[in-house]
Amino acid sequence: MERLLLVKYGEIMLKGLNRPVFEKQLERNIKRVLEGSFTYTISREHGRVFISIDGDDSEYEKAAGKISKVFGIVTVAFAYRTSMDPEEAIEASIRIASEEMTAGKKTFKVETRRPNKNFQFKSMEFSALAGGRILENVNGLSVDVHEPEFTINVEIRRNIYVYSRTIRAGGGIPVGSSGKGVVLLSGGIDSPVAAYMMAKRGLRLEAVYFHSHPYTTELAKEKVIDLARKLSLYCGEIRLHIVNFTEAQMTIYEKCPHEQLTIIMRRVMMRIAEEIAKSIGAGALVTGESLAQVASQTLESLHVTNSAVSMPVFRPLVGMDKYEAIDIAKKIDTYYISIRPYEDCCTIFVAEHPETKPRLERILESEKNIDFEGMVIKCLEDIEVIVV
């Protein structure tokens, strides 16, 4: 009998011929979160990944916590693997039941699945057998097949796996199996949430941040690096492109009507992000915009911003209220980084009354005062890349 973590994945199972591709990606992503922190072995068997860790209970807890952040996984269970000897499986069931009893639980049931039909008992038979032996050996427990406080799961495969306690993981699709995107990270609450949501749908992400030295502090940049680092727990390694944006901002400020500042600035940002995306083979941009949240996110503004690029722009927060985004930000632990009080580049030069219903023709007219594409190219030449 040995301990291990039993990982179940959901949506990947539905994929037809591509399934091995998704499974391999998932295994790579699991390895990545364990690499460096644990000594482990990993194996796969139809719909399951098994991970044994060299370490005690607390090491298992830590590993399970990390693994549960890998997209594509539905649950992580703390399991025992035994030989095909039914006695050994029963022993594992008893051990788990007495652990659960110690943790204060009183009612249980046993549920057996038997993909391997060579096992001598049928599923129901084995559940009854194991349940009986648990009742004989662990005092203070009773069976409740409808609403048990814990369920002993027995899976009979090439080996037998027994587990009760499971933690829920994020679901979704393994990062990297839906292509690549570039997220515009501002340092606020929304953009990391947007990144998280798209990573959940399998998008591998690189990030771009617009830094306005000396108007924004090094601490603001540090904040975005910390956000990217936090996201990398979910998204895998992130390359953060830090664009020196000051000169572009000043030019826009000088040459364009002030009520259009934000919108033109955002169009330049989108174009720069799109060029970065093209250069790394990414096929989409990701932003944290939410309809009507601020002046630059009205329907008209989104249209004008969007028109600067031809690549698809994913805005997973578009239909969310602020508090919904905050809930997710708290769940993924980016919230308290996002609310650090440093200014981002969008808040430096703002008009008192920014336009809320910009018209594309008028914006294009204003942009004639600046060398829009030249500005983009210049910014692309002044980028610092940090890998987190």
Add this chain to the structure above:
Amino acid sequence: MENREVYLDNAASTKPIPEVAARMNEINTYMYGNSSSVHKKGMEAHRIVKESRNVLAEILNCRPEEVFFTSGGSESNNMALKGCAFAGFSNRGKIITSAFEHPTVLNTVRSLSEFGYDTFICPIDKSGCIKENDLFESVDNKTLLASIMTVNSETGAIIDVNELASKMKQINPSIVFHTDAVQAFGKYNLDMAEKSCIDMLSASGHKIKGPKGVGLLYVRKGTRLVPLIEGGGHQEGMRSGTENTAGIAGFAMAASIYSKNRRKYMDHLRDTRDYLIERLDKTIEGFIINSPEESSPYILNVAFRDILSETLLNHLSGKGIYVSAGSACSSRKKSASHVLKAMDVPDEYISGAIRISLEPETGRGDIDAFIGETAAILPILRKFRRK
């Protein structure tokens, strides 16, 4: 060009003297015993601490047993104020301080007021000096303790604390007088001889090219103090905790170097500060000097009109030039400096105030670099003002 380092934030912390760092490394590596242990290895550490204490006592012209090592200026100030206040807990007398103290003093006094102590925070005038009349008027027969800084950490203003202490004691001789001398120790002659009216004095290692994490509190013999940190009874039970041997030795060594070169350093610093003012005058439009006429040449507080100091600071930082806005401890907070506010610095200047603080190795080249970059960026910062 960008690899240069022009460090003008020496009131926040200083670059350690290489010999000091080397000596500390040696002690940390080889003389690791606990100075309380009675074996040879412990005695080795004990001797280092004892000799260091002697060196510092000599600089302060006091007795070695009046010097207590702490973790730095903040602890020294807390130990002095809370220690003295709690020793007089039954009467809970009045505690007097000034508006331009360091937060370690101001906040400690504020928290003592919540324990029921009557407190008075003496205002300062436009030139950045204490309103002495208000100060003396506040002294009554219930006054327990007064704490006034020797050199202000934001403006460099120098206070003749001995004179103040003497006058306050003429009104009430039983007052215990403490001074936060963190920006003065090593740089000025602070004589704690019997005729001095100062009862307690705080100093710190890293402001004089010594190590961080070590400071001292001088406590005149006979001053009643309750220890802040209790435990194994180290340092006569006044401050428990294994002595930081390397830190203490480094502190004493740095203090001794400053002390020996005091006059030479002072001449050099005056010359450098004058040069800085001269260059500002010649090169830069729209600035005022917030430091008073008579102030420590180690610190110059300058405010530029119509800019945010933070933006200037960021720009300079990108060029390898380091200054601070207000005092470094509070420069990450958004509000303007409490000292400058108390001094009534005009609105268009107060948010553009920076502190340039020098050290004996600061040269004219450093000043030139600072002036050059500042002069170049100011017009741009004024044109594009952050909201």
